[in-house]
Amino acid sequence: MNKQRILNPRPSGTREVSKKFLIMVEGTTEYNYFRRFVKRNSKLKVKPLQSKRRDAVSIAEACVKRSEEYGISKKDGDRSAVVYDVDQNTGDSISKSEEICKRNGAEMYISNPSFECWLLMHFQDVGGGCTQDSLEDSLTVVLGCRYEKSNEINGKIDDTKIREAISRSSKRICIREKRNKDCLKTYPSSTLHFLVGDILDP
Numbered sequence: 001m002n003k004q005r006i007l008n009p010r011p012s013g014t015r016e017v018s019k020k021f022l023i024m025v026e027g028t029t030e031y032n033y034f035r036r037f038v039k040r041n042s043k044l045k046v047k048p049l050q051s052k053r054r055d056a057v058s059i060a061e062a063c064v065k066r067s068e069e070y071g072i073s074k075k076d077g078d079r080s081a082v083v084y085d086v087d088q089n090t091g092d093s094i095s096k097s098e099e100i101c102k103r104n105g106a107e108m109y110i111s112n113p114s115f116e117c118w119l120l121m122h123f124q125d126v127g128g129g130c131t132q133d134s135l136e137d138s139l140t141v142v143l144g145c146r147y148e149k150s151n152e153i154n155g156k157i158d159d160t161k162i163r164e165a166i167s168r169s170s171k172r173i174c175i176r177e178k179r180n181k182d183c184l185k186t187y188p189s190s191t192l193h194f195l196v197g198d199i200l201d202p
Helices: 028-035 056-069 091-103 115-120 132-143 152-156 159-172 176-185 192-200
Strands: 021-025 044-048 079-085 107-112
Touching (some): 021 028, 028 044, 056 079, 115 132
Parallel strands (some): 021 079, 079 107
């Protein structure tokens, strides 16, 4: 008689609701930044995106694929989010990227023009006349040495600074549902305050 093999049986009525939280990031600076939050939540995973192409649509497709690999299930209360810079992506490609994410239960958060905009908000307001070079120059002043995409900036960021960044950023982008469209229209800006706020106050 054949016996059906049951893997990892779970007693009736004891199903644990999974609340995994996967954050996928485009670069090393972003990875180092979000790793700080893993100690707060054992369910939180931060992973670099594995995509040779860096256009917005490819980033979204890589996010969806990685979510599937990690067994992220929105109906079980899991979340997956992708973080990337606007850079040279067009508004159309970013809109398509967001559609792919939404269709597959993933979230998308962007910074315009780059993650450095979000980093600088931890220390000061970011004016409309900023460029990528001036963002990096301002971070150099904050660091007291030349800013490079590394882990050094994290040593100057604590919870107080994070909440200051959330406050500054929320003044520029205030509606969560329209965050990415508004971010494209508002230079410089970031939508990361929504994501980081969720991590701090789950």
